[in-house]
Amino acid sequence: MIKQDLDSIETKAEFILREATSRFRNVAALWSMGKDSTVMLAIARKAFLGKVPFPVIHIDNSIDFPEAYEFRDSLAKKWRLNLIVAESAIKRNLIGAACCGKNKTEALKTVMAEYGFDALIVSIRRDEHGIRAKERYMSPRDKDFKWDYKNQPAELWDNYTSKLDTDGHVRIHPLLDWNEIDIWRYIKRERIPVNPLYFSNGRQRYRSLGCTHCTTPLKSKAKTVEGIIKELEADKDEERSGRSMDKEREYVMQKLRALGYM
Amino acid sequence: MEIINAAFLGNKDHGKSTLIGNMLMLSGSATQARIDEAKKYSKRFHKDFEPAFILDSFAEERREGMTYDTTRGEMEYRGSAFALIDVPGHEELIKNMISGASYANFVVLLVSAKRGEGVTKQTKRHLFLARMMGIGKAIVAVNKMDTVEYRKERFDEIKEDIQPFLEEIGFEGRDLFFIPISAYYADNLLGHSKNMKWYTGRSLFEIMRLLGGNGEGKEAGRLPLRIAVQSMLNDDSGSVVVGKIISGKLQLGEQIMVLPQGLVRRIRRVFVGGKAVKAARAGENVALGIGNVETIPRGSVIAGKHDGLVAVDRINALIFFSRKPEKDITINFCGAELGASLAILNNIDVTTGKRIAGKSIKPLGAADALLRTSKKIPAEPFEKNHELGRFTVYSKGLFIGIGIVK
Numbered sequence A: 001m002i003k004q005d006l007d008s009i010e011t012k013a014e015f016i017l018r019e020a021t022s023r024f025r026n027v028a029a030l031w032s033m034g035k036d037s038t039v040m041l042a043i044a045r046k047a048f049l050g051k052v053p054f055p056v057i058h059i060d061n062s063i064d065f066p067e068a069y070e071f072r073d074s075l076a077k078k079w080r081l082n083l084i085v086a087e088s089a090i091k092r093n094l095i096g097a098a099c100c101g102k103n104k105t106e107a108l109k110t111v112m113a114e115y116g117f118d119a120l121i122v123s124i125r126r127d128e129h130g131i132r133a134k135e136r137y138m139s140p141r142d143k144d145f146k147w148d149y150k151n152q153p154a155e156l157w158d159n160y161t162s163k164l165d166t167d168g169h170v171r172i173h174p175l176l177d178w179n180e181i182d183i184w185r186y187i188k189r190e191r192i193p194v195n196p197l198y199f200s201n202g203r204q205r206y207r208s209l210g211c212t213h214c215t216t217p218l219k220s221k222a223k224t225v226e227g228i229i230k231e232l233e234a235d236k237d238e239e240r241s242g243r244s245m246d247k248e249r250e251y252v253m254q255k256l257r258a259l260g261y262m
Numbered sequence B: 001m002e003i004i005n006a007a008f009l010g011n012k013d014h015g016k017s018t019l020i021g022n023m024l025m026l027s028g029s030a031t032q033a034r035i036d037e038a039k040k041y042s043k044r045f046h047k048d049f050e051p052a053f054i055l056d057s058f059a060e061e062r063r064e065g066m067t068y069d070t071t072r073g074e075m076e077y078r079g080s081a082f083a084l085i086d087v088p089g090h091e092e093l094i095k096n097m098i099s100g101a102s103y104a105n106f107v108v109l110l111v112s113a114k115r116g117e118g119v120t121k122q123t124k125r126h127l128f129l130a131r132m133m134g135i136g137k138a139i140v141a142v143n144k145m146d147t148v149e150y151r152k153e154r155f156d157e158i159k160e161d162i163q164p165f166l167e168e169i170g171f172e173g174r175d176l177f178f179i180p181i182s183a184y185y186a187d188n189l190l191g192h193s194k195n196m197k198w199y200t201g202r203s204l205f206e207i208m209r210l211l212g213g214n215g216e217g218k219e220a221g222r223l224p225l226r227i228a229v230q231s232m233l234n235d236d237s238g239s240v241v242v243g244k245i246i247s248g249k250l251q252l253g254e255q256i257m258v259l260p261q262g263l264v265r266r267i268r269r270v271f272v273g274g275k276a277v278k279a280a281r282a283g284e285n286v287a288l289g290i291g292n293v294e295t296i297p298r299g300s301v302i303a304g305k306h307d308g309l310v311a312v313d314r315i316n317a318l319i320f321f322s323r324k325p326e327k328d329i330t331i332n333f334c335g336a337e338l339g340a341s342l343a344i345l346n347n348i349d350v351t352t353g354k355r356i357a358g359k360s361i362k363p364l365g366a367a368d369a370l371l372r373t374s375k376k377i378p379a380e381p382f383e384k385n386h387e388l389g390r391f392t393v394y395s396k397g398l399f400i401g402i403g404i405v406k
């Protein structure tokens, strides 16, 4: 896994965040309390002179790990976040992709409509999956959250010109260039607090956090940020392999994204 | 570590995605999950193994065996790192090709040696666009050498075929390389192929390392100060102007001019990464306190007070059209959108690089044009400053091309 120059990917992320707030009327960010979206918020604090200027949305399906809630509330207070909690109805009979896709997406749609957000910052990275590697930094979604991946807007130089010509919204991806290992190196460098579930209990840890329904831990002894970086230096597996969703039917990622799943 | 961006260009089916896929796999840069997935779908579509499927991830791409949209894979090998940018070769997808290629430090142009393939219009169009976007270094990789028994004659034939065009548009000398390869069978990619002993030059990776080594980018720091304004922010002690330093450097206390407004001010506060600092340089995002100002709109540019940058509304430009515009066009310059009108002076044949008579706009063609903008903008010749010398063109909200200020 390539370790990139943290200053240069940080600068680019900052630039994209500033583009987002200056080009769109009503911006919000998704905050899963996971490492990526927390890193994004840390960068936003730098870009906007200490304060995150947009509301952060947590889609709460009330089956998140208890540790996650404690982490959320303490960081929201410390960083003075404008936190919007969107309750998603849990449908017990749905698991995996259907669960993430339906529950979370429906809840997000409701919040987006209620507040009228026209741009949504989502902290995805190219190295997560081949389909994500096809994303733009700014990418329009229609009112049903559909991604027209066969006809994406041109995006070149610093002209992230995606426009909104439907009543949908534009997804903003400031961390698209980052690799998993960069996230952890940045967390270390900037001393960013992270959800304790990422660290090993001696036998296993979570590499990526969905909710209790579809996240499975991986074998690991890493109890510190340094430990995780060491493990990643030696490892080649894509991190989402710990989520049951990715083991499902063909092209599930693509279908979900076309349907508006993050 | 520093990552050099290499865009892989060329006609549809000449092997761009295959080459990148194999480079990623052979260098140990592709994850096992990505390789397994590529294997699985190769089998599903009754193919031996398509390394292209490591990049081509959409169902349609795999089913049709062609790239729809640009993506990239990162490769690390023997202490060097590259982002290998894949683009679609299909003519109708040129906007996606431009999007991918725009990030490149140099290009790898693929030409298939297979009978009936060879140098095409699209091969040349891709090169023309790369050159137009300011890319000066190219590797011409003559691919599918396995289909012509690895014969030197075929390689020479293709080299002779494309060489005059490369010179015409300005790829030459130490910044231009030719290499025979087989992307599929991995000949001459990372090491030296036994199938082409007649080729004694460097492997593709070695050439890439050579071209990537003499880094650019650092140049921007030596150019005059230019800041592209994004927006304004309010903090406790007033408003600050927010933007990115596209070239040069600045210091606290320095006098600056805001264009096109012509406003002269002194820099009173500088923030980088949320912290107050005394100086900043090219590439950094800044927030500047310059005293009380009215809103400074996006697209404005901050320059040194005395360096002679002026705002203009008549611009001589070279424009590539990905499609035919409607009457009204808009351009995007430095993040701001503005209306414009076009008078075509002459066309340019993108397959010869030569100017030809004609005042109509041809899709997938280029032209010299006089651009009149609805407002004055601080544009500069592309040669002088890339960021202030280029723009994207839209018509009815659709992307229709890119332009370079002459």
Ligand SMILES: Nc1nc2c(ncn2[C@@H]2O[C@H](COP(=O)(O)OP(=O)(O)OP(=O)(O)O)[C@@H](O)[C@H]2O)c(=O)[nH]1
Residues within 6 Å of the ligand: B010, B011, B012, B013, B014, B015, B016, B017, B018, B019, B050, B052, B065, B066, B067, B068, B087, B088, B089, B090, B143, B144, B145, B146, B147, B181, B182, B183, B184, B185
């Ligand atoms: N025999 C042979 N076949 C090759 C070689 N390189 C690529 N191919 C085949 O050529 C076909 C097209 O290759 P791709 O890599 O998809 O071509 P591309 O340039 O990415 O095409 P677009 O994405 O449509 O622009 C595939 O079936 C490859 O297996 C080669 O070196 N030798």
Ligand SMILES: [Mg+2]
Residues within 6 Å of the ligand: B016, B017, B018, B052, B056, B066, B067, B086, B087, B088, B089
């Ligand atoms: Mg391809």
